[in-house]
Amino acid sequence: THSSVPTASLLGASHCCAPGRTMAHPQEGPLKHGGGLRKLALPVVLEDGLLSVDSATFPLPPHLTRVHACSHRDHPRWGASNTALARWLPPTYEDGVSEPRGWNPHFLYNGFPLPPVREVTRQVIEVPNEAVTDDEHYSDLLTVWGQYISHDIAFTPQTWGSECLYWAARTRADQSFLSRQLPDNASLTGGTACLPFYRSAAACGTGAQGAFFGNLSTANPRQQMNGLTSFLDASTVYGSSPAVEKQLRNWTSSEGLLRVNARHQDAGRAYLPFVPPHAPLACAPEPGTQGRAPCFLAGDSRASEVPSLTALHTLWLREHNRLASSLKALNPHWSADTTYQEARKGLACSPFSVLGPEAVRQHVGPYQGYDAAVDPTVSNVFSTAAFRFGHATVHPLVRRLDARFQEHPDLPQLPLQDTFFSPWRLLKEGGLDPLVRGLLARPAKLQVQDQLMNDELTERLFVLSSSGTFDLASLNLQRGRDHGLPGYNEWREFCGLARLQTRADLSSAMASGSMADRLLDLYKHPDNIDVWLGGLAEALLPGARTGPLFACLIGRQMKALRNGDWFWWENSHVFTEAQRRELQRHSLSRVICDNTGLPRVPADAFRLGTFPQDFTPCEDIPGLNLEVGSSASVFLLHVLSHTSNSVSRMSGVLSCPYGWYQLCVA
Template identity: 25%
Template sequence: MPLFSYSVQEKIFAAVEAIPPLAKWVNRLLINRIVKRARSRPHPLSTAHDFVSWKGLTDRRWSGRHLPPGVRTTMPEVDDLLDLFERRDSTQRLCPKSTCLFPAFAQYLTDGFLRTETDNLIAKGETADTRLRRNTSNHEIDMCTLYGRTQAQTDALRLSSETRGEKGRLRSQKLNEEEYSPFLYSDGQVDPDFAVLDRPLGESDLTDELRAKLFAVGGDRVNSVPQVAMLNTLFLREHNRLAGEIETAHPDWSDERIFETARNTVIVIFIKMVVEDYINHIAPVPFKLKADPSVAWRAPWNKPNWITVEFSLLYRWHALIPDTLQWDATPQPVSSTFMNNALLLKAGLLQSFRLISATPAGEVGPRNTAKPLLHVEKSSIEQDRFCQLASYSDYRNYLGQSRPTHWSNISTDPDVATKLSKLYDDPRNVDFHVGLFCEDRVPNSPLPSLILSFVALDAFSQALTNPLLSEHVFRPSTFSEPGWRAIQSTNVLRDIVDRNVAGGAGDTFISMTRQDWVPE
């Protein structure tokens, strides 16, 4: 329990934020406290071996590990555990705090670097049987969803023109007087210009009508749902808008310099959104954390990024997605929105943000996953065991939380606690993935306790260590005058929408936090 009520905390932090030097000091204190809960990188182990090896310390195709492998016996069958995830009745529990913009942003963010190796991208010389321990990540918040994962993909997505008015731009098209990425398919076939891009996951099951509206983008998951394509569209427009401003300010600059400067700016703006919009939304306290790069400049945790297998597994937030989404006057079953960019094109960008922000998200927690998504929960538990992750209890201890000694320490829901007691012989043997999602939601946050701690830890330790935020790089000359101005003036996603839709956003409500949210 917090020492003060939320309303009292608001007053205290409002006083702190009114004194900039004090606010900066508190911001540094809180971020360091969050990150120092865990060991700093480099992690001694990865999924390459269960012992320290050069390969495990250098080959980042293998996911990192926070804890050594944990071998446990007499574990319950995976199918028996699904009852802990499946929704009990037809009514989905909704999150009292979050709108659907929150899970949309979470998916767009994590799809850029949480990339467990897929069958079509198996590393050369490796076999499929260890695929779940490997990744295809760049291990950075680098906006590869927009710019591509490789240089060849980036080249394919660029306009690459030295013509005045075109320098530095990403390729795009105008539809209904709005700017979008070009389509991936042309005349029923993948456009040869985009053959180098990773193919969208799930495209083989699509109708020709849906396939025709897939965008040519940097990420193979961007087309998965229209609200994620919506975010990519926003940052496409922001890149091209910035390129135009930079070209105007520096007409003598080449296409290459303008592109790279706009790209630098968009990546940093996105990192600001991660901290100042996304992390502040999940935080259970009202202090507004800032993406202050100097926090990391002398910090012992400022080490090169390496995505861990634990981080990949804890982001399986399927319960956040409601059963229906309102893309127009009629609510759409979520199954009908899969890879359906026509919904985005029909609504337009501003209306899409309005509708997503008006829709409450589901609640992360036990027994709130729709039956059609249970197979994803099953595969998550199987990956947990295949990678031999330590127990949920071990991870609580690792992050400075008490180990569970009673089932009620995991969940205060008596039905969930009873089910856990029947499946496991001891609270300390509960699977990592199962324990994560059986926990109670933290008051004033959309997330349970251990997930919240891991998300905050990894967000700060991987966002603020970005090379663009380093001490000798984060300066106006890296981003140009227009870029630096955009970075300083952007605090929430709504700021970016406002400057990238005709006439601005006006009084449109755009937020990850529900308008009707009342602190607990």
């Protein structure tokens, strides 16, 4: 989770508003520049080798900047890294400025205090591991894919605080660290006595920070930052800052390659490199060894959280290097930098399948071209609530399979808790192939209203910076309150849905009288329900994995990410028509074929199938023809598991290299 990231060092008042500077990425150290605060105004000169921006003079660049600060002529910071998350509704802090919802036990909502988040987890959300229901249609790869896309577009830095037990009695809501002493019957596995919580860092000059600028008022409430670019720009592969990108590139290669691990290989194939020697050792050690081990280095600092996520990062590292080598062979006159830039140039994605076909038509619609009036910035409610619905699809087991896609005799299935932050599992226990087979041929967890999140996430979530365990459901609820997200009914009204006023209304929206009863027993009034839980509890739309509220919020965000992105793959200036047709043929299944030892894969990597009848030989899976078009710059990371007519043919199930939703981290 984010609590292991030293975000406080990134947010000191001495540099948080320096003009035009790319703020530090979570993997970097503090910024090193002096001077006081200065007003940010155009023209802006971006440092670290980025381009100058002046909407009246300079055109957009041919390649993306790592901070994505040049994607809009008039609003160069829209969607850029280290800017505030967008607000679609005003925040609702208890003091109007910064104090989280539910923090003051005497503050009443419709006559009642908000219930403690841990109590909500215990009474409504958690389910024993053995009681989960498997999804009959989708593979476990779908869940990990969602985590991957969430890590491409959102990372909310956190502040630092002191030890849990010290602050439990002393914390004020404007400080960095909040915790609640847990009731005796609500302690976490491992004996954790309180629920520690690091507040999301405030965007510069907002909330309590406004006092430094003479602007401490309810007109300047606390906002939260997105440490990444909002765009689907493969920042998971290349990073969101020039400094991280510099660490990732292989500067001795003439082919524009990314760095690989110098100490380990996977049957001749590359692993991710380790973090630099000067970086802290932050991952779990191999059994029998002492201390901490190095984590993997990737474009996103969370790549080592679980082996399945590491596997996807590794696949895209291999795919970049494979395509860069192929492009260089076709264009030997290209420089290493040209080859690198062309290999990462295109990305395309249609991450709308989770919404279902009707919601796609209603909230997203067909692509009509780039719209300069659309702000693509990731919204607070999307990142903090709607996109976290995928936590309800996380399976409690990690499955590794043999070459016949059967249980591996030497690699038994593992409880999720035994895999957190453990790169050695990949390096020492069979490499990528057994894990990828398990992701393809074993089901995701089905989202069921009385089985929302399994014990691996609500009782045993492991965080390396803590000696205890965490409850992800409680963290999600508290994160929404920390961000001042309005309640469930406010968001339903925002989306044009009816407000739910009675127990009968709730029962109808959730198709479950039992769920309605439990929610009202805890929250006392429908308006008090936290938006993440309310959206999660809704009955699913036909052909979808969300209810109507999250379909609206996710659809609205995805439409903005698409229509407000000058570099969106369907925009006519990015690729030729022939190249766009070629990209639509490419698939995640093909990427798996090209970068693992699997000879057969499902044609649709996300559809659960049975081996061998539902698996296709790799030679029959279409691949990219890099020679299509006016140059050999057809790229790479556009992955559609289906052709464009799949919206109607497969209930809207389109896929992309970055998936759909937030899954594993707060």
